[in-house]
Amino acid sequence: xxxxxxxxxxxxxxxxxxxxxxxxxxxxxxxxxxxxxxxxxxxxxxxxxxxxxxxxxxxxxxxxxxxxxxxxxxxxxxxxxxxxxxxxxxxxxxxxxxxxxxxxxxxxxxxxxxxxxxxxxxxxxxxxxxxxxxxxxxxxxxxxxxxxxxxxxxxxxxxxxxxxxxxxxxxxxxxxxxxxxxxxxxxxxxxxxxxxxxxxxxxxxxxxxxxxxxxxxxxxxxxxxxxxxxxxxxxxxxxxxxxxxxxxxxxxxxxxxxxxxxxxxxxxxxxxxxxxxxxxxxxxxxx
Numbered sequence: 120x121x122x123x124x125x126x127x128x129x130x131x132x133x134x135x136x137x138x139x140x141x142x143x144x145x146x147x148x149x150x151x152x153x154x155x156x157x158x159x160x161x162x163x164x165x166x167x168x169x170x171x172x173x174x175x176x177x178x179x180x181x182x183x184x185x186x187x188x189x190x191x192x193x194x195x196x197x198x199x200x201x202x203x204x205x206x207x208x209x210x211x212x213x214x215x216x217x218x219x220x221x222x223x224x225x226x227x228x229x230x231x232x233x234x235x236x237x238x239x240x241x242x243x244x245x246x247x248x249x250x251x252x253x254x255x256x257x258x259x260x261x262x263x264x265x266x267x268x269x270x271x272x273x274x275x276x277x278x279x280x281x282x283x284x285x286x287x288x289x290x291x292x293x294x295x296x297x298x299x300x301x302x303x304x305x306x307x308x309x310x311x312x313x314x315x316x317x318x319x320x321x322x323x324x325x326x327x328x329x330x331x332x333x334x335x336x337x338x339x340x341x342x343x344x345x346x347x348x349x350x351x352x353x354x355x356x357x358x359x360x361x362x363x364x365x366x367x368x369x370x371x372x373x374x375x376x377x378x379x380x381x382x383x384x385x386x387x388x389x390x391x392x393x394x395x396x397x398x399x400x401x402x403x404x405x406x
Contacts, residue, residue, distance in 0.1 A: 137235075137239070138235055141231070141234040141235045142231070142235070144168065144234065145227060145230050145231045145234060147164065148161045148164060148165060148198065148201065148227070148230070149201075149223070149224075149227045151164065152201055152202055152205065152223055153220070153223060156205060158202030158205045158206055159202075161198065161201065161202055162198050162199065162202055165194050165195070165198040166194070166195065166198075168194070169187060169190070169191055169194065171183075172184055172187055172191075185295070188292040188295070188296070189249060189250055189253045189292050189293060189296040190238060190249075190253070192253050192257045192288075192289060192292050192293075193233060193249075193252065193253035193256055193257065194230075195257070195260070196253070196256040196257035196258075196259065196260035196261070197226055197229055197230045197233070197256050197260070198230075199260040199263075199264065200222075200226045200256070200259065200260050200263065201223055201226045201227060201230070203222070203260075203263060203264070203337065204222055204223060204337045207263075207264070221335050221337070221338060222335060222337035222338040223337075225338060229256070233252070237249055237252070243300045243301075246296065246297065246300040247297055247300070247355060249296065250293040250294070250296040250297045250351075251293070251348060251351060251352070253289075253292070253293055253296075254289055254290070254293040254344075254347060254348065254351065255344050255345075255347070255348050257285075257289045258286065258289055258318075258341065258343055258344035258347055259340060259341060259344045261282065261285045261286065261289065262282070262325075262329065262331075262341035262343055262344065263339065263341070265278050265281055265282050265285075278326070279323065279326040282322045282323075282325075282326050283319045283322045283323050283326070284319075285322070286315075286318040286319050286321065286322035286343075286347075287315040287316065287318060287319040287322075288315070289315075289318060290311075290314045290315035290316070290317060290318030290319065290347075291311045291312060291314070291315035292311075293314070293351070294310055294311040294313070294314035294315065295307060295308075295310075295311035297355060297358075298310045298311060298358070301362060304362075310358070314351070314354065317350070317354075318347055321343060321346065321347060321350075322343060325341070325342065325343040325346075329341065329342075329343070330342040330400050332345070342396065342400065345396065346393065346396060349389045349392050349393055349396075350389065350393075352385055352388075352389060353382075353385045353386055353388075353389040355385075356378070356381050356382045356384075356385035356386070357382055357385075359378050359381070359382075360378040360379055360381075360382045362378075363378045364378075
Protein backbone atom coordinates (compact mmCIF):
# COMPACT_ATOMS: atom_id res chain seq x y z
CA UNK A 120 0.00 0.00 0.00
CA UNK A 121 1.37 3.36 -1.01
CA UNK A 122 1.70 6.02 1.61
CA UNK A 123 -0.23 9.19 1.02
CA UNK A 124 2.08 12.14 0.44
CA UNK A 125 0.92 15.37 1.97
CA UNK A 126 2.39 18.70 1.02
CA UNK A 127 3.76 20.79 3.82
CA UNK A 128 1.75 23.98 4.09
CA UNK A 129 3.66 27.18 4.63
CA UNK A 130 3.36 28.61 8.11
CA UNK A 131 2.05 32.05 7.19
CA UNK A 132 1.35 32.98 10.80
CA UNK A 133 4.92 32.14 11.79
CA UNK A 134 6.31 34.21 8.90
CA UNK A 135 4.16 37.20 9.83
CA UNK A 136 5.15 36.86 13.49
CA UNK A 137 8.82 36.75 12.50
CA UNK A 138 8.51 39.91 10.41
CA UNK A 139 6.63 41.75 13.17
CA UNK A 140 9.25 40.75 15.76
CA UNK A 141 12.13 41.89 13.57
CA UNK A 142 10.45 45.19 12.69
CA UNK A 143 9.86 45.78 16.41
CA UNK A 144 13.52 44.97 17.15
CA UNK A 145 14.86 47.38 14.53
CA UNK A 146 12.34 50.06 15.53
CA UNK A 147 13.35 49.76 19.18
CA UNK A 148 17.03 50.23 18.33
CA UNK A 149 16.14 53.22 16.17
CA UNK A 150 14.03 54.75 18.96
CA UNK A 151 16.80 54.25 21.52
CA UNK A 152 19.24 56.09 19.26
CA UNK A 153 17.11 58.76 17.56
CA UNK A 154 14.54 59.55 20.25
CA UNK A 155 16.07 58.69 23.61
CA UNK A 156 19.74 59.03 22.52
CA UNK A 157 20.86 55.98 24.51
CA UNK A 158 23.54 54.41 22.27
CA UNK A 159 24.92 52.14 25.01
CA UNK A 160 21.48 50.63 25.66
CA UNK A 161 20.90 50.11 21.92
CA UNK A 162 24.25 48.35 21.55
CA UNK A 163 23.55 46.17 24.62
CA UNK A 164 20.13 45.24 23.22
CA UNK A 165 21.68 44.18 19.91
CA UNK A 166 24.27 41.97 21.64
CA UNK A 167 21.71 40.45 24.02
CA UNK A 168 19.50 39.53 21.06
CA UNK A 169 21.98 36.68 20.46
CA UNK A 170 21.33 35.21 23.93
CA UNK A 171 20.34 31.85 22.45
CA UNK A 172 23.98 31.14 21.64
CA UNK A 173 24.56 30.56 25.36
CA UNK A 174 21.11 29.15 26.19
CA UNK A 175 22.51 25.61 26.06
CA UNK A 176 25.05 23.60 27.99
CA UNK A 177 28.54 25.18 28.07
CA UNK A 178 30.06 22.45 25.91
CA UNK A 179 27.90 23.65 22.99
CA UNK A 180 28.84 27.33 23.34
CA UNK A 181 31.84 27.11 21.04
CA UNK A 182 29.88 25.36 18.28
CA UNK A 183 27.01 27.85 18.54
CA UNK A 184 29.40 30.79 18.55
CA UNK A 185 31.18 29.48 15.45
CA UNK A 186 27.88 28.93 13.63
CA UNK A 187 26.54 32.38 14.51
CA UNK A 188 29.83 34.27 14.11
CA UNK A 189 28.87 36.01 10.85
CA UNK A 190 25.48 37.09 12.19
CA UNK A 191 27.09 38.33 15.41
CA UNK A 192 29.78 40.27 13.53
CA UNK A 193 27.17 41.91 11.31
CA UNK A 194 24.93 42.76 14.25
CA UNK A 195 27.77 44.27 16.28
CA UNK A 196 29.15 46.13 13.25
CA UNK A 197 25.88 47.63 12.01
CA UNK A 198 24.80 48.62 15.53
CA UNK A 199 28.16 50.30 16.09
CA UNK A 200 27.59 52.26 12.87
CA UNK A 201 24.05 53.18 13.92
CA UNK A 202 25.22 54.66 17.22
CA UNK A 203 28.44 56.16 15.80
CA UNK A 204 27.06 59.71 15.25
CA UNK A 205 26.24 59.85 18.96
CA UNK A 206 29.40 58.15 20.20
CA UNK A 207 31.80 60.06 17.91
CA UNK A 208 30.10 63.37 16.96
CA UNK A 209 31.15 64.96 13.70
CA UNK A 210 32.93 68.30 14.18
CA UNK A 211 32.81 71.20 11.77
CA UNK A 212 29.76 70.27 9.69
CA UNK A 213 27.07 72.76 8.76
CA UNK A 214 24.14 70.31 8.85
CA UNK A 215 25.12 67.98 11.69
CA UNK A 216 21.55 66.95 12.57
CA UNK A 217 20.64 66.09 8.99
CA UNK A 218 23.85 64.12 8.50
CA UNK A 219 23.24 62.25 11.74
CA UNK A 220 19.73 61.23 10.72
CA UNK A 221 20.78 60.13 7.22
CA UNK A 222 23.57 57.89 8.52
CA UNK A 223 21.43 56.30 11.23
CA UNK A 224 18.47 55.66 8.91
CA UNK A 225 20.66 54.10 6.21
CA UNK A 226 22.19 51.61 8.64
CA UNK A 227 18.80 50.90 10.25
CA UNK A 228 17.46 49.98 6.80
CA UNK A 229 20.47 47.69 6.25
CA UNK A 230 19.75 46.02 9.59
CA UNK A 231 16.06 45.60 8.71
CA UNK A 232 16.84 43.97 5.34
CA UNK A 233 19.28 41.61 7.04
CA UNK A 234 16.92 40.58 9.85
CA UNK A 235 13.76 40.22 7.78
CA UNK A 236 14.92 38.99 4.39
CA UNK A 237 18.55 37.87 4.20
CA UNK A 238 19.27 36.19 7.53
CA UNK A 239 16.60 33.43 7.24
CA UNK A 240 17.84 32.36 3.77
CA UNK A 241 19.83 29.13 3.59
CA UNK A 242 20.57 28.65 -0.13
CA UNK A 243 24.21 28.83 -1.17
CA UNK A 244 23.95 32.13 -3.10
CA UNK A 245 22.27 33.71 -0.07
CA UNK A 246 24.96 32.31 2.24
CA UNK A 247 27.64 33.89 0.04
CA UNK A 248 25.73 37.18 0.10
CA UNK A 249 25.45 37.01 3.89
CA UNK A 250 29.21 36.54 4.24
CA UNK A 251 29.99 39.38 1.83
CA UNK A 252 27.65 41.88 3.49
CA UNK A 253 28.75 40.92 7.00
CA UNK A 254 32.41 41.27 6.04
CA UNK A 255 31.78 44.67 4.41
CA UNK A 256 29.75 46.10 7.32
CA UNK A 257 32.15 44.77 9.97
CA UNK A 258 35.18 46.26 8.18
CA UNK A 259 33.41 49.60 7.78
CA UNK A 260 32.67 49.67 11.51
CA UNK A 261 36.21 48.58 12.41
CA UNK A 262 37.87 51.26 10.28
CA UNK A 263 35.36 53.91 11.34
CA UNK A 264 36.04 53.53 15.05
CA UNK A 265 39.78 52.96 14.86
CA UNK A 266 40.26 55.81 12.41
CA UNK A 267 38.28 58.44 14.31
CA UNK A 268 38.53 57.66 18.01
CA UNK A 269 40.77 60.37 19.54
CA UNK A 270 42.05 58.17 22.40
CA UNK A 271 43.27 55.45 20.07
CA UNK A 272 44.65 57.86 17.47
CA UNK A 273 47.43 58.85 19.86
CA UNK A 274 48.65 55.23 19.96
CA UNK A 275 49.31 54.36 16.33
CA UNK A 276 50.84 50.95 16.96
CA UNK A 277 47.96 49.86 19.18
CA UNK A 278 45.48 51.06 16.56
CA UNK A 279 47.31 49.14 13.85
CA UNK A 280 47.40 45.97 15.98
CA UNK A 281 43.67 46.19 16.70
CA UNK A 282 42.93 46.85 13.03
CA UNK A 283 44.93 43.83 11.88
CA UNK A 284 43.50 41.53 14.57
CA UNK A 285 39.95 42.66 13.88
CA UNK A 286 40.37 42.16 10.14
CA UNK A 287 41.68 38.62 10.74
CA UNK A 288 38.62 37.73 12.83
CA UNK A 289 36.27 39.20 10.23
CA UNK A 290 38.02 37.37 7.39
CA UNK A 291 38.07 34.08 9.29
CA UNK A 292 34.36 34.26 10.13
CA UNK A 293 33.21 35.25 6.63
CA UNK A 294 35.37 32.63 4.87
CA UNK A 295 34.24 29.89 7.26
CA UNK A 296 30.63 30.83 6.54
CA UNK A 297 31.26 30.54 2.80
CA UNK A 298 33.30 27.33 2.78
CA UNK A 299 30.88 25.59 5.17
CA UNK A 300 28.14 25.97 2.56
CA UNK A 301 29.99 23.49 0.28
CA UNK A 302 29.32 19.82 1.02
CA UNK A 303 32.22 17.61 1.99
CA UNK A 304 34.89 20.30 2.36
CA UNK A 305 37.60 18.86 4.66
CA UNK A 306 39.71 22.03 4.93
CA UNK A 307 37.25 24.56 6.29
CA UNK A 308 39.59 25.89 8.98
CA UNK A 309 42.51 26.12 6.53
CA UNK A 310 40.64 28.28 4.02
CA UNK A 311 39.11 30.39 6.79
CA UNK A 312 42.52 31.05 8.35
CA UNK A 313 44.03 31.76 4.93
CA UNK A 314 41.43 34.38 4.10
CA UNK A 315 41.77 35.85 7.57
CA UNK A 316 45.51 36.22 6.91
CA UNK A 317 44.80 37.93 3.57
CA UNK A 318 42.49 40.47 5.20
CA UNK A 319 44.94 41.01 8.04
CA UNK A 320 47.68 41.83 5.50
CA UNK A 321 45.37 44.20 3.64
CA UNK A 322 44.44 45.88 6.93
CA UNK A 323 48.13 46.38 7.76
CA UNK A 324 48.69 48.10 4.42
CA UNK A 325 45.59 50.28 4.75
CA UNK A 326 46.56 51.10 8.31
CA UNK A 327 49.33 53.20 6.73
CA UNK A 328 47.35 54.36 3.67
CA UNK A 329 43.79 54.73 4.91
CA UNK A 330 41.43 56.24 2.33
CA UNK A 331 37.74 56.93 2.95
CA UNK A 332 34.89 57.70 0.56
CA UNK A 333 32.75 60.39 2.22
CA UNK A 334 29.07 60.06 1.32
CA UNK A 335 28.07 62.37 4.16
CA UNK A 336 29.97 63.58 7.26
CA UNK A 337 28.57 60.64 9.28
CA UNK A 338 28.34 58.11 6.43
CA UNK A 339 31.81 57.14 5.24
CA UNK A 340 33.03 53.99 3.46
CA UNK A 341 36.70 53.00 3.99
CA UNK A 342 38.52 51.81 0.91
CA UNK A 343 39.69 48.69 2.76
CA UNK A 344 36.10 47.39 2.99
CA UNK A 345 35.49 47.99 -0.72
CA UNK A 346 38.77 46.39 -1.85
CA UNK A 347 38.22 43.39 0.44
CA UNK A 348 34.73 42.91 -1.02
CA UNK A 349 36.05 42.95 -4.59
CA UNK A 350 38.90 40.53 -3.88
CA UNK A 351 36.64 38.18 -1.92
CA UNK A 352 34.25 38.03 -4.88
CA UNK A 353 37.10 36.83 -7.09
CA UNK A 354 38.38 34.46 -4.36
CA UNK A 355 34.99 32.75 -4.08
CA UNK A 356 34.93 32.17 -7.84
CA UNK A 357 38.45 30.71 -7.67
CA UNK A 358 37.46 28.41 -4.81
CA UNK A 359 34.38 27.25 -6.71
CA UNK A 360 36.54 26.47 -9.75
CA UNK A 361 39.05 24.38 -7.79
CA UNK A 362 36.15 22.50 -6.17
CA UNK A 363 34.76 21.49 -9.55
CA UNK A 364 38.18 20.55 -10.92
CA UNK A 365 38.76 18.18 -8.00
CA UNK A 366 35.53 16.29 -8.78
CA UNK A 367 35.42 13.47 -11.35
CA UNK A 368 35.91 15.27 -14.69
CA UNK A 369 33.57 12.91 -16.53
CA UNK A 370 30.71 14.01 -14.30
CA UNK A 371 31.60 17.65 -13.80
CA UNK A 372 33.00 18.75 -17.18
CA UNK A 373 30.15 21.17 -17.83
CA UNK A 374 30.28 22.58 -14.30
CA UNK A 375 34.05 23.02 -14.61
CA UNK A 376 33.72 25.01 -17.84
CA UNK A 377 31.01 27.16 -16.29
CA UNK A 378 33.11 27.76 -13.16
CA UNK A 379 36.13 28.67 -15.30
CA UNK A 380 34.06 31.17 -17.25
CA UNK A 381 32.74 32.66 -14.01
CA UNK A 382 36.30 32.89 -12.69
CA UNK A 383 37.46 34.78 -15.79
CA UNK A 384 34.54 37.20 -15.54
CA UNK A 385 35.12 37.73 -11.80
CA UNK A 386 38.85 38.29 -12.31
CA UNK A 387 38.24 40.79 -15.12
CA UNK A 388 35.57 42.64 -13.14
CA UNK A 389 37.72 42.75 -10.00
CA UNK A 390 40.83 43.80 -11.90
CA UNK A 391 39.09 46.68 -13.68
CA UNK A 392 37.48 48.03 -10.51
CA UNK A 393 40.67 47.67 -8.45
CA UNK A 394 42.60 49.52 -11.15
CA UNK A 395 40.07 52.36 -11.04
CA UNK A 396 40.19 52.44 -7.22
CA UNK A 397 43.98 52.49 -7.03
CA UNK A 398 44.41 54.96 -9.89
CA UNK A 399 41.89 57.42 -8.43
CA UNK A 400 43.42 57.41 -4.93
CA UNK A 401 45.74 60.10 -3.69
CA UNK A 402 48.21 58.13 -1.62
CA UNK A 403 49.88 59.68 1.41
CA UNK A 404 51.85 57.93 4.14
CA UNK A 405 50.52 58.04 7.71
CA UNK A 406 53.41 57.58 10.13
